[in-house]
Amino acid sequence: MRLLIAALLLCIALPVAAQTKQNPNLQPVPEPPPPPAGMELDPSLEPQVTIVKRGSDTVEEYRVSGKLYMMKVTPRSGAPYYMIDEKGDGKFVRQEPMDSGIRPPMWVIHQF
Numbered sequence: 001m002r003l004l005i006a007a008l009l010l011c012i013a014l015p016v017a018a019q020t021k022q023n024p025n026l027q028p029v030p031e032p033p034p035p036p037a038g039m040e041l042d043p044s045l046e047p048q049v050t051i052v053k054r055g056s057d058t059v060e061e062y063r064v065s066g067k068l069y070m071m072k073v074t075p076r077s078g079a080p081y082y083m084i085d086e087k088g089d090g091k092f093v094r095q096e097p098m099d100s101g102i103r104p105p106m107w108v109i110h111q112f
Contacts, residue, residue, distance in 0.1 A: 050061040056076035074080040083092040
């Protein structure tokens with residue numbers, strides 16, 4: 001029994017001992033190179049995020065060039081959801097994070 005306990009303790013201690021060893025030849029990761037000429041990022045295309053508190057909900061508004069295209073609504077209790085302007089016409093559609101968007105047709109063909 002003592003041999004079994006000693007073996008279990010050794011199995012637990014080995015991963016800890018393996019993690020404490022550090023390679024002395026580690027070097028910091030170099031900075032990434034700048035983008036090629038003509039490929040600079042346009043700051044006007046970066047999304048601007050505005051956080052608004054409405055009652056107990058928190059709404060994050062995402063805009064590009066001043067046009068609102070998405071809102072993330074985080075209720076005080078419950079899962080957050082998104083309101084997305086899919087066509088750019090100002091009509092927002094609710095989209096759940098795990099929703100695939102596939103809606104199979106459910107017509108009634110015959111009733112008894």
